[in-house]
Amino acid sequence: MNAASFYSKVPRHLVAVDCIIFGFDEGKLKLLVIKRKVAPMAGEWSLVGGFVQTDESTDDAAARVLKLTTGLDDIYMDQLHCYGEVARDTGARVISVAYYALIRIKDHDKPLAQEHGAHWLELENMPELIFDHKKMIEDALVKLRDNAQFHPIGFELLPEKFTLSQLRCLYEEIYGRTLDKRNFRKKILSLDVMEKLEEKDKTSSKKGAHLYRFDADKYDQLKRKGLVFEI
């Protein structure tokens, strides 16, 4: 059999990407979701998505969709899972590859997002979503937890400069449980991957809290030497 006859007569499918876009604001994990504009399910809440084009990889498609809605490039994104049930999309048979992204809410293009009907909703208070998007979000949260424990991805959700309280609050949100203040400080500081700045943040206390910055270069160096990041 030659290549032409091997690949011909094979069914072709619509392939979509859906993005679970995490943000962190006001001490809460949030997701960027949109009011769907097209039938079926127009007007319902949906993840941000789009179809994979002929000349782009699925990774590229996810990056394109993210940029289209947030204006952001060069963002932490990871593939979550491919959802391939025949009837998962009620409009047509669509195979969807889901990605999750971590962004700094402050950095995104707010007008652009609004133009696309996008809203930041609290993870803990998600409305009904179309198709299997709820399941995607659940799966993404599990994966986020797993990854955040052993990789320094939490910093992707915080501003460049942040306080230890903010960082702890973020991890508490991700893990869904409280963390001991002293143990958390001890552990994260012992990793020695953050730079302590002179500046203090006074927005949330009279005393002021030191700001820190994640040092990616230092992390890479230490990782090569065998550092095991764990929070």
Added chain:
Amino acid sequence: MNAASFYSKVPRHLVAVDCIIFGFDEGKLKLLVIKRKVAPMAGEWSLVGGFVQTDESTDDAAARVLKLTTGLDDIYMDQLHCYGEVARDTGARVISVAYYALIRIKDHDKPLAQEHGAHWLELENMPELIFDHKKMIEDALVKLRDNAQFHPIGFELLPEKFTLSQLRCLYEEIYGRTLDKRNFRKKILSLDVMEKLEEKDKTSSKKGAHLYRFDADKYDQLKRKGLVFEI
């Protein structure tokens, strides 16, 4: 926009599944690979795969492909990753969803496998493979390690009755390092998820080693009570 116009004019893609089929035999992790029969790359080593049909989910397609080559049903399978680079398949643009499966080599339909040109090759001594199949295998091994540590999936690779030495040997293969005999026994037995049988296996020692059987019901009970499986 209505549904018909929304979904029309969207490019459609060939979607394949590829299966990384792990087995364990003679103390070694092995993979079931085939000599590819069709162009391009006919005659080269390849993972077992096939195209996703119109009426089947990607999970179903993977299960179908596995059954076709091994005769086995109802096997541990988990999705690995969706590989979506545009040019990953040199014959056409094919998006591939990879799955990995754990089977008991002794249970598979050997003649059927041979008929499909399938061979069990040692993981440590893999030849070159077509396309990105090498990468898929590497990714699968990472995922297998991660999963085996916290889920009792190692048992899927062993016969129903096995000795502690066999089990330890399997984990040594998976992790790629030796494990202390006494510590391993202590840990695995303390989980209390295996039934100790009266029978002994004398094939590998004069004294004979007790056979054990994994007790899935007991594991499920203990898990509900909060047992954390970890090896």
Added chain:
DNA sequence: GCAAAAGTGTTCCAGATACACCCATGG
């Protein structure tokens, strides 16, 4: 002066690691 968040150390316990010898048996 007081409210509100920042910052700081020690004790305790569980689980991981390291390690060496006797046992049973077929040949």
Added chain:
DNA sequence: CCATGGGTGTATCTGGAACACTTTTGC
């Protein structure tokens, strides 16, 4: 009788968990 793999217990160490008071300063 000896070679081979099976089976066993203890001491030590490390890292996680629990826990409460002082500091700073804006109001």
